[in-house]
Amino acid sequence: MDSSTPHSPQSSSSTQLQVQKTESEGPYRLLYCSGKGNKWGVVQELDKGVEPNVGDYDKRTALHLAACEGCTEIVLLLLEKGADVNSTDRWGRTPLSDARSVGHMEICKILEAHGGIDPVAVDSQTPCYQIHYTEVQLKGAILIGEGAYGEVYKVKWRGTEVAAKTIRSSIASNEQVRKAFLKELALWQKLRHPNIVQFLGVLKDSDRLIFLTEYLKNGSLYDILKKKGRLDSLTAVSYALDIARGMNYLHHHKPHAIVHRDLTPRNVLQDEAGRLKVTDFGLSKIAQEKDVYGYKMTGGTGSYRYMAPEVYRRESYGKSVDVFSFALIVHEMFQGRPSNSEEPPEHVADQRAYEDSRPPLASYLYPEPVRMLLKRCWHRNPDVRPKFEDIITELESILQSEQQKVGDGLCQTCGIL
Secondary structure (H helix, E strand, O other): OOOOOOOOOOOHHHHHHHHHHHOOHHHHHHHHHHHHOOHHHHHHHHHOOOOOOOEOOOOOEHHHHHHHHOOHHHHHHHHHOOOOOOOOOOOOOOHHHHHHHOOOHHHHHHHHHOOOOOOOHHHHOOOOOEEEHHHEEEEEEEEEEEOOOOEEEEEEEOOEEEEEEEEOHHHHOOHHHHHHHHHHHHHHHOOOOOOEOOEEEEEEOOOOEEEEEEOOOOOEHHHHHHHHOOOOHHHHHHHHHHHHHHHHHHHOOOOOOOOOOOOOHHHEEEOOOOOEEEOOOOOHHHHHHOHHHOOOOOOOOOHHHHOOHHHHOOOOOOOHHHHHHHHHHHHHHHHOOOOOOOOOHHHHHHHHHHOOOOOOOOOOOOOHHHHHHHHHHOOOOOOOOOOHHHHHHHHHHHHHHHHHHHHHHHHHHHOOO
16 A cells, blocks of 8 residues: 555535535444443434434444344333334344344344334344355356455345455365354354444355355445545544444454454445445454464465554454554554555564554644544553543544534635634
């Protein structure tokens, strides 16, 4: 990612578009609070006039998220406020489908008492939903990328464009590793959040290990930065919030937190609504733990560039490794390219691990609150790094400040002030 395209001045029309985009923060905050079980936040958004049935790009509503996360109090509140008990997402799942798939039986009873139905009852209870290969049009598949584990193709499943991710034969041929991947993918199926990529299923009777996810045609954050260069503050902070919310959801997963371990711009995709979604979370731990096939997760993938020092030093580590990677991604959005992009990724990781090297934070590029946040996020001591729930709170405040700056600029441009 060597793009160093300078950030061009924005016209008032483009600025207006940004304001319109960020004004949709309200509905997304309702979804976020519902999935987190934040009753005060849900009430606050509903009192603002946000519709209880508002959905994200996947048509997932607040009731979907609350049901999936076992937030009984939020489910009751949303139903009381007129939430549609049988709203269906892009994949035909209702809130009852989600509650049943993860075993929240109390919520299932509540939804059923309100007339809830589960149109995908069989699929939702399958440990790892298997899709017969005849349902997928593999002929004419278009190669759209290459990830750490194999190629990614655009195919059609039931008439819908989806992404088919192949696992390299050198990995999938090992039965122990294959089972580990399938176990991790079964976990993916239970996850529902506006800021994580939706898993759809594994191809049955396939010679190779292939799984399907939703297809996001806008590509990755890597693609966006390569094309546009550095982003304006408002967009960068909004994108950072999307990533932080997705990661916070994974880190709070029960009964075990999901640590991404390989959070990079290539593993953050953008949907048609302009929102970012995290993908390929949790899979790298299989490659790290099952080294019997001689495959190295970081080799040639560029992951070294976003790797926390403790991981590079092969020390024990926890969820804060994702916070470190997140900080480098946010830095890159403001900068337009990775720091030390001319140096080999492994050399950069080595300097960060053993010389405590960190990217520069020029004051003319980074708002002061962002600079302070990044310094804490990539702190050498993992225990000092903030949790994503705290990062979200700070970013929401920073976003409001950036929106105010844009609004003031618009008023001046229009001659109101």
